Amino acid sequence: MVVEKVKRFLKVIEDKNPKLNAILHVFRDDAIKQAEAVEQKINEGNAGRLAGYVFTIKNNIAIKGKPLTAASKALEHYISPYDAAVIEKLRKEDAVIVGTANMDEFATGSDSTTSAFGPVKNAIDDAYVAGGSSGGSASSVKAGMADASLGSDTGGSIRCPATFNGVVGFKPSYGRVSRYGLADMAMSLDQIGPITNTVEDAKRIYDVINGKDERDVTTHEFPTMPNKSNVKVAVLKEIVDGSDELVRELFFKALDKASVEYELVSVPEAKDVVAIYYLNMFAEFSSAMQKYDGVRYGANNAMDEASNYFELAKVFRGEHFGREVKRRILLGTFITMKEFKDAWYMKALKARAQLKGRVAKVFDEYDILLTPTMPVFPWKIGEKQQDPVQMYTADIATAIANLTGIPAGTVPFYDGEKFPVGVQVLSAYGSDDAVLDYMARLESSF
Numbered sequence: 001m002v003v004e005k006v007k008r009f010l011k012v013i014e015d016k017n018p019k020l021n022a023i024l025h026v027f028r029d030d031a032i033k034q035a036e037a038v039e040q041k042i043n044e045g046n047a048g049r050l051a052g053y054v055f056t057i058k059n060n061i062a063i064k065g066k067p068l069t070a071a072s073k074a075l076e077h078y079i080s081p082y083d084a085a086v087i088e089k090l091r092k093e094d095a096v097i098v099g100t101a102n103m104d105e106f107a108t109g110s111d112s113t114t115s116a117f118g119p120v121k122n123a124i125d126d127a128y129v130a131g132g133s134s135g136g137s138a139s140s141v142k143a144g145m146a147d148a149s150l151g152s153d154t155g156g157s158i159r160c161p162a163t164f165n166g167v168v169g170f171k172p173s174y175g176r177v178s179r180y181g182l183a184d185m186a187m188s189l190d191q192i193g194p195i196t197n198t199v200e201d202a203k204r205i206y207d208v209i210n211g212k213d214e215r216d217v218t219t220h221e222f223p224t225m226p227n228k229s230n231v232k233v234a235v236l237k238e239i240v241d242g243s244d245e246l247v248r249e250l251f252f253k254a255l256d257k258a259s260v261e262y263e264l265v266s267v268p269e270a271k272d273v274v275a276i277y278y279l280n281m282f283a284e285f286s287s288a289m290q291k292y293d294g295v296r297y298g299a300n301n302a303m304d305e306a307s308n309y310f311e312l313a314k315v316f317r318g319e320h321f322g323r324e325v326k327r328r329i330l331l332g333t334f335i336t337m338k339e340f341k342d343a344w345y346m347k348a349l350k351a352r353a354q355l356k357g358r359v360a361k362v363f364d365e366y367d368i369l370l371t372p373t374m375p376v377f378p379w380k381i382g383e384k385q386q387d388p389v390q391m392y393t394a395d396i397a398t399a400i401a402n403l404t405g406i407p408a409g410t411v412p413f414y415d416g417e418k419f420p421v422g423v424q425v426l427s428a429y430g431s432d433d434a435v436l437d438y439m440a441r442l443e444s445s446f
């Protein structure tokens with residue numbers, strides 16, 4: 001049964017991947033072997049909670065013995081020596097992994113076109129971007145190459161591609177899921193989560209992957225939250241105002257359809273989310289990238305050309321990083337320099353703290369906060385490449401959750417258009433189950 005299913009997925013990958021470019025590495029023999037073992041456990045009646053679930057894994061998450069490229073030339077030949085914490089957990093519950101998912105290089109982007117191995121295409125229409133940075137994860141799930149995928153979300157990278165491909169995505173509260181084995185993009189913002197066809201699947205996977213892990217000191221136990229039957233819902237005005245007209249229209253149609261009673265709330269700082277996010281992220285990203293200097297992590301030929309360490313790092317980075325990665329390293333380095341950090345980075349930290357306080361206040365009064373997940377529909381491949389700032393603005397609704405650490409999920413709503421809108425569900429820090437429950441409620445009425 002599981003073997004047959006895996007073979008079916010492998011066939012879809014074979015048929016569709018040449019076009020979609022969602023998968024970077026296919027683990028054909030491995031996946032069939034895993035499936036045989038799981039099938040045996042099912043027959044013996046001792047299979048785990050994810051038995052028979054087939055996954056693709058974003059290629060910035062470590063899988064022992066497999067390439068971890070983060071879609072960069074810099075890691076093209078790097079093989080993971082160990083499993084990430086989330087992979088250990090999937091394996092323990094008998095999930096099967098069929099391959100790695102393509103993505104933006106080091107997760108920097110909103111459309112999966114910065115991959116060094118070619119852009120990912122949208123599974124609804126391959127002339128359009130898949131969203132990013134976990135574009136391969138979402139496209140592979142929508143295309144039927146797997147049941148589910150794990151992505152990472154630093155400023156929206158699970159929820160953006162989930163929305164663009166019309167599937168479900170969930171970013172847990174910061175500190176819920178271990179980042180051990182994730183190639184970090186910006187450590188205080190990164191979180192791993194599921195991309196799935198249904199909310200039920202997202203919940204099942206979240207239940208497996210969350211939990212304290214000694215190897216990631218930011219993970220911790222969370223108190224159990226009371227299960228409320230009567231939730232008070234707000235809609236965030238600034239994000240609605242900042243969305244395209246058609247997105248706004250469909251978003252309210254979705255709320256109507258689900259008979260959501262809500263009040264409009266205003267968080268003035270939300271208008272500045274893109275600036276706050278990018279400044280914080282640039283600083284952490286440029287620091288995260290320092291370890292890729294040509295000495296460690298995969299073979300390269302820069303060693304032969306360089307006469308000293310600085311020369312080596314310069315040659316290696318110059319040759320192996322793409323434009324977007326270089327841009328972010330330069331900007332992050334600039335804003336954290338002694339002369340400029342007060343004017344930029346310190347201000348960004350303060351603004352982040354202020355946003356966090358304001359968002360927390362909303363949840364003193366409301367249980368659930370809703371926004372459109374993406375303020376725009378997917379664009380055609382190549383359309384926004386020349387204008388990074390235009391692309392950055394697409395993160396306005398999603399990055400709020402990363403900056404404040406709160407849980408956030410997205411559910412697609414179709415209304416006869418080619419692409420759905422995403423309805424984003426947010427709640428207070430630690431209220432992950434409340435978000436998933438509300439997502440299920442929306443899903444069942446859409």
Ligand code: GLN
Nearest residue numbers: 107109110154155156157
């Ligand atoms: N689009 C955002 C960025 O480019 C989000 C990236 C992410 O969440 N990894 O930074």
